[in-house]
Amino acid sequence: MSPSATDCCLNPAEKPLLSVAQGKARILQAVHTVTAREQLHLRAALGRILAAPVVSAINVPCFDNSAMDGYAVRSQDCAGTMKVDLSVVGSSFAGAPFAGEVTAGQCVRIMTGAVVPNGTDTVIMQEYANRVDDRVTFETKNIAAGQHVRYTGEDTRSGDTVLEPGKKLGAAEIGLLASVGIAEVSVSRRLRVAFFSTGDELTGVGTPLGAGQIYDSNRYALHGMLAKAAIECYDLGVIPDKRDAVRSALQQAAEVADLVLTSGGVSVGEADYITETLGELGEINFWRIAMKPGKPLAFGQLDSAAFFGLPGNPVSAMVTFYQFVLPAIRKMTGETLHNPLLVQARCAVELKKAPGRMEFQRGILHTEKDGVLSVSTTGMQGSHLLGSMSQANCLIHLPAESAGVQAGEQVSVQPFLDFD
Ligand code: AMP
Ligand code: MG
Numbered sequence: 001m002s003p004s005a006t007d008c009c010l011n012p013a014e015k016p017l018l019s020v021a022q023g024k025a026r027i028l029q030a031v032h033t034v035t036a037r038e039q040l041h042l043r044a045a046l047g048r049i050l051a052a053p054v055v056s057a058i059n060v061p062c063f064d065n066s067a068m069d070g071y072a073v074r075s076q077d078c079a080g081t082m083k084v085d086l087s088v089v090g091s092s093f094a095g096a097p098f099a100g101e102v103t104a105g106q107c108v109r110i111m112t113g114a115v116v117p118n119g120t121d122t123v124i125m126q127e128y129a130n131r132v133d134d135r136v137t138f139e140t141k142n143i144a145a146g147q148h149v150r151y152t153g154e155d156t157r158s159g160d161t162v163l164e165p166g167k168k169l170g171a172a173e174i175g176l177l178a179s180v181g182i183a184e185v186s187v188s189r190r191l192r193v194a195f196f197s198t199g200d201e202l203t204g205v206g207t208p209l210g211a212g213q214i215y216d217s218n219r220y221a222l223h224g225m226l227a228k229a230a231i232e233c234y235d236l237g238v239i240p241d242k243r244d245a246v247r248s249a250l251q252q253a254a255e256v257a258d259l260v261l262t263s264g265g266v267s268v269g270e271a272d273y274i275t276e277t278l279g280e281l282g283e284i285n286f287w288r289i290a291m292k293p294g295k296p297l298a299f300g301q302l303d304s305a306a307f308f309g310l311p312g313n314p315v316s317a318m319v320t321f322y323q324f325v326l327p328a329i330r331k332m333t334g335e336t337l338h339n340p341l342l343v344q345a346r347c348a349v350e351l352k353k354a355p356g357r358m359e360f361q362r363g364i365l366h367t368e369k370d371g372v373l374s375v376s377t378t379g380m381q382g383s384h385l386l387g388s389m390s391q392a393n394c395l396i397h398l399p400a401e402s403a404g405v406q407a408g409e410q411v412s413v414q415p416f417l418d419f420d
Contacts, residue, residue, distance in 0.1 A: 017290040019400065020323060020358050027299055027324055031306045033334045034258060036189040042177055045169050048187035048230045049335045054163045056180040059153035064116040066092075068148040071129055071136060072110040072120035074102060075145035078138070085137045092117050107136065116149055123148035156180055166336030168230070188334040191229070194257035194305075195222050196236035196249050198265040198274060199312060204238060217386060218263040218310075218317050225321050228420055230333045231259075241265065246273045250281055254302040258332060261325065264312030266296040274298060274309045282307060290357045290400055293383035294320040306332070313383035319360045319395065322419050341418040342397065344410050345375040351398065351405040358400045362392035365413055375413050392416070 018026070037051040066072065072092060078084050086107040092098040094113035102108055102119035110116070110123060122145055130137045156162055162180055163173060169187070177185060202216040203209055216238050226233055234256050239249045246265070253260040265274040266287060275298045278284055282302040287309070289297050294316035298309030308325050310317040330337055345365060353359050362378040375396060378388040397412045398405065405411055 017288050017295075017357075020289060020291050023289045023297070023299075024324055024327060027328050028331055028337070030299075030301070031328045031332050033332055034188050034191060037186050038189050039184050039186055041184055042174055042182065045185050045187050046171075046174055047228070048169055048190075049333045050163055050165050050167045050169060050173075050185060051188045051334060052165055052186040053161045054177060054180075054182055054185060056156045056158060056160050056162050056182075058156075058180055059158050060156040060179055061150055061152055061154060064152050065094075065150050066110045066112055066114050066116060066123045066148060067150050068123050068125050069111050070126040070148070071107045071124045071138075072098075072102070072117050073107045073122050073124055073138075073143075074104065074120055075122045075143070077104060077107075078122070078140045078143045079145075081140055083137060083139055085135060088131070088134045088136055090117075121149065122146055164336075166334055168335050188230070190232040191259060191329060191333050192234065192257045193226055193231045193259045193261060193329075194234035194236055194253035195219065195226075195261040195263075196253065197238045197263050197312075198241060198246060199238070200241045202238045202264075217314050218312070221314060221318055221386070221389075222261060222263065222310075222321065225318065225326070225419070226329075229326070229329050230335075231329065241273060243273050243277065247277045247281065250274075250277060250302060250307075254281070254305045254307075257305050259325075259329065260302055260305045260307045261310060261321075262308075263310045263317045266298045266309040266311060268296075278302065278307060278309065289320075291319075291323075292357045292359045293381075294323075294360075295357070297324065299324070311383070314386040315362075315383040315389055318389055322395070323360070326419060340397075340414050342412045342414055343373065345373040345413045347396075347405050347407060347409050347411045348374050348376040350407050351377060351396065351411075353398050353402055353404045355401050355403045359396075359398040359402075361396040361398060362388040363394045363396040363413055364392060365394040365415060375411060 088109055089106045090098045091109040092114040093111050097115035098108045098117040102117050108117045124138050128138055162176055197216045197219045201212060201214050203213045205215055236249055239245050262274055265272045278300055282300050284298055284300040287296055287298045294311050296311050297320050300307045310320050361381055363375040365375045368374045378391040394413045394415045
């Protein structure tokens with residue numbers, strides 16, 4: 001144990017307060033992207049992060065095809081006349097093209113998605129057709145050459161990069177890859193995340209509560225937040241506030257994981273061993289952020305694993321996870337980082353706040369009858385009120401210097417969908 005590490009851990013009040021932005025920047029600088037990759041079938045790659053560019057070997061569409069049910073015609077037959085009378089020489093269905101060549105005075109019955117036959121260049125909707133036996137007539141006033149044709153390569157050209165590395169593969173990406181015929185992709189391996197809760201007061205669900213006990217909710221909320229990321233979870237349970245227990249849990253976690261998360265035990269309370277033990281086993285970068293909820297946050301390195309000691313209060317744990325841990329996970333899994341998705345909304349109510357720390361208040365974002373985006377509050381903002389995270393669908397970002405918000409003012413809001 002180095003004396004300086006011990007000093008720094010035992011004197012938290014001497015640590016400077018960092019802004020949220022500074023904290024996040026330091027974290028993102030410190031964590032590394034996993035380099036290992038795996039080759040997965042398309043379906044198994046859902047939710048994973050692409051590790052190599054995907055280039056299309058085909059055009060999509062790969063042939064000119066019809067956007068409508070109707071008749072494929074030659075535009076030159078329709079030019080310079082009010083009405084055109086054509087002979088129907090065959091049909092082109094999706095998957096069953098017309099084999100021949102269409103010549104002057106001829107047309108082909110065509111369905112959506114069917115190949116536009118050789119010789120034709122324009123599709124006329126069947127609603128405008130007047131068909132009698134194998135002849136069809138059209139008024140030409142509404143016909144524009146080339147209409148209702150979906151051209152080869154309009155969506156993707158052969159040789160185009162359809163997806164760049166760093167892209168999280170969602171439903172649209174999996175569909176896009178399938179549309180260019182890709183069966184397997186290279187993705188970064190799942191990040192290994194170990195986590196445990198600390199606290200003598202914590203009881204697992206399914207067990208009756210003893211005097212002074214509470215249920216451990218953080219591990220469940222953490223598991224839920226982690227489940228959406230490209231990770232593999234190691235749930236190490238509840239660890240009592242005992243130095244040796246905390247120490248061995250941290251060691252065990254660091255052995256299996258790229259990222260270790262704990263909740264509780266990072267404030268200045270007497271039984272808070274996490275930061276102290278971390279100072280002995282690894283390195284702490286900081287632990288006080290000018291934010292509310294969630295001021296105490298330990299961040300550091302345990303052997304080769306990155307470490308976050310999240311606050312014990314359930315709302316603080318979730319908010320700090322979203323603001324700091326999630327961006328770190330994104331970088332570690334190789335996902336391209338984006339700025340927080342912030343939208344401006346009219347604040348429906350007054351929000352109380354003292355200048356000093358940045359606040360993340362739980363908000364309910366909705367669209368008013370007049371179409372204006374409006375946000376209201378879930379009410380009391382105590383960091384122990386987990387129900388507020390369930391009522392909310394966004395975090396209202398109030399900058400450190402803000403002294404509160406009047407009803408009707410604009411505020412910045414981060415919808416929860418930014419955390420998916
Ligand atoms: P701590 O950060 O350990 O001082 O805990 C702060 C508050 O959060 C205390 O009221 C704890 O009882 C509560 N707390 C700590 N861990 C958990 C947990 N895993 N689930 C629910 N509440 C917790
Ligand atoms: Mg505790």
